[in-house]
Structures are given as C-alpha cells and as structure tokens.
Amino acid sequence: MTERQEQAAPDTVMTRIGQVVMLCHAGDREEARHRFLALWAEIGEDGDPLHRCTLAHYMADAQDDPCDELAWDLRALTAAEDLTEDRPARHEGALAVRALYPSLHLNLAADYVRLARTDAARTHLRRARRAVDALGEDSYSDGVRAAINRLELRLGEGGSAADGRWGPPRQRP
Secondary structure, eight states: OOHHHHHHHOOOOHHHHHHHHHHHHHTHHHHHHHHHHHHHHHTTTSSSSSHHHHHHHHHHOOOHHHHHHHHHHHHHHHHHHHEEEEEEEETTTTTGGGGGGHHHHHHHHHHHTTTOOHHHHHHHHHHHHHHHGGOOOSHHHHHHHHHHHHHHHHHSSSOOOOOOOOOOOOOOO
C-alpha cells in the first residue's frame, strides 16, 4: 500500500516546473528563465534525471539566443539518457522514456537549423523520425509527427507536410 501511495503522490518539483512553464507561456520569459535557473540550481547537475530533462526541455523554450536554446536542449537529451524506464512511470500520466526522444531530437534538429548547421540538423531529424514509433495516438504526438514532416520538407529529407511551416511544436509569444 505504501508503494502505491508513493507512486500516486504528487511530485512537487514537477509541479513547480509546470508553474514556471505556465509563466513562460503567459509571456514572461525573463522571469521564467530566472525561476528555471533557481530550480536547476536546486535540482543540481546530478539530480533526478526526469526533473533535469523536463526542466532543461522547457528552459530551452524560454531562451532568446539559439546557442543557449541548443545548450539546454542538449542538457535535456543528456538527462533523458540517464533515465530508466521505471522513473517516468512513477509520475501520474507520464510517458515512457523512449517517447521523449522524438521531441528531444526534433528540438535539437530545429536548433541546428537556426544555427545553419544543416548536417547536425539532419542527423537529429533522422533520429526523431526513427523514434516516432514510441509516440501514442493523441494530439501532442500528432503535432510532433507533423513538425518532423515539416522540418523534413524544409531540409529536403522527405516528409509529407504541405503547410510550409517547420520546427517543433513550441509555445512562443
């Protein structure tokens, strides 16, 4: 019974990350960056990989400089590689570890496109495409697939999107 309660207990760090994400989506990116950095310092470079992955993923979205965005997206990928399959399962509604990779690689591909590093962008785009089978059948997953298609078209890698937009599904002001 205690184990079930621990699994169902809310993760206060994930809740706090979610609160900062809402602040960022509301348009206060500077304050969000400050709060994310404070949380990052609290979690630490060796902290819980799920916390690090989630925070770094959203911190990347709060960046104005493409190099900074890339650095945070790389931190998110590194933290994801430290995750075990059971770690996200301890969070209510969490995805399997491998379901994180399509979005993480897509974000990196888009970062590299912005930095005119086409070869690196193509490498991560191919990794995103190979990992897409881990996604579910929901609107988020559909958005990731569509963004992969758009970026593939932009880079001449194939894809099936026709709307001309590219990049990961991010919340930007």
